[in-house]
Amino acid sequence: MKIAIVDDSLFMRRLIRTALLEAHPQAQVDEFGDASLALAALPALGPDLVTLDLLMPGMSGLAFLSAMEGNARRPRIIVISADVQKTVRQKCRDLGATDFIEKPITLEKLQAALGKLIAA
Numbered sequence: 001m002k003i004a005i006v007d008d009s010l011f012m013r014r015l016i017r018t019a020l021l022e023a024h025p026q027a028q029v030d031e032f033g034d035a036s037l038a039l040a041a042l043p044a045l046g047p048d049l050v051t052l053d054l055l056m057p058g059m060s061g062l063a064f065l066s067a068m069e070g071n072a073r074r075p076r077i078i079v080i081s082a083d084v085q086k087t088v089r090q091k092c093r094d095l096g097a098t099d100f101i102e103k104p105i106t107l108e109k110l111q112a113a114l115g116k117l118i119a120a
Contacts, residue, residue, distance in 0.1 A: 001027045004045060006038040006064065007053040007080070012105070016051055016080065019110045035059035039067055047075045049117065052097070054081040054088065062088075065095035078113050080105055 001024050007013050013031045020027055030045055032038035035052075036059040042050070054061035061079060068074055079092045082103040089100050099113045 001049065002045060002047040003027050003029045004038060004042065004047040004050045004075070005029060005031045006035055006050060006056075006061070007031075008033050008056040009053070012053065012080075012103075015105060016110070019105065019107045020051075020114075022107060023111050023114055035061065035064040039064055042075070043073070046073065049114075050075050050077045052077055052079050054079060054083050054092070062091060062095065065092060065097060069095060076117055078117075 003020055005013050005016050007016065010033065013033070017029050017031065020029060032041065035056055039059070052061045052064060061081065065077065068077070074096065076098040077096065078099045078101060079097045080101045080103060084102050092100055099116060101109050101113055
């Protein structure tokens with residue numbers, strides 16, 4: 001499994017990486033602190049899964065999701081954010097997000113979301 005983590009917080013990227021590798025030790029994980037850099041790199045990486053923060057400087061997570069619309073090789077996207085407004089969650093779903101996890105992230109929340117993806 002190839003996974004891309006997109007979050008401006010180094011701490012969050014490390015936390016998410018650790019949780020993902022505990023659940024999937026063989027996964028190839030790439031990290032991006034900038035959504036526009038991630039967007040440019042995704043075609044070459046071909047990830048199966050992207051974890052995405054919404055509130056980042058520069059390109060936001062919502063702008064990233066919008067840019068991914070119509071992408072023929074679109075990975076599954078799990079939004080991980082502290083912004084828990086219903087309208088924001090719905091907008092993420094409308095733009096193709098597979099799941100939404102509320103920060104603070106826990107191993108249990110991440111494993112539950114991954115379990116849903118694997119079962120789908």
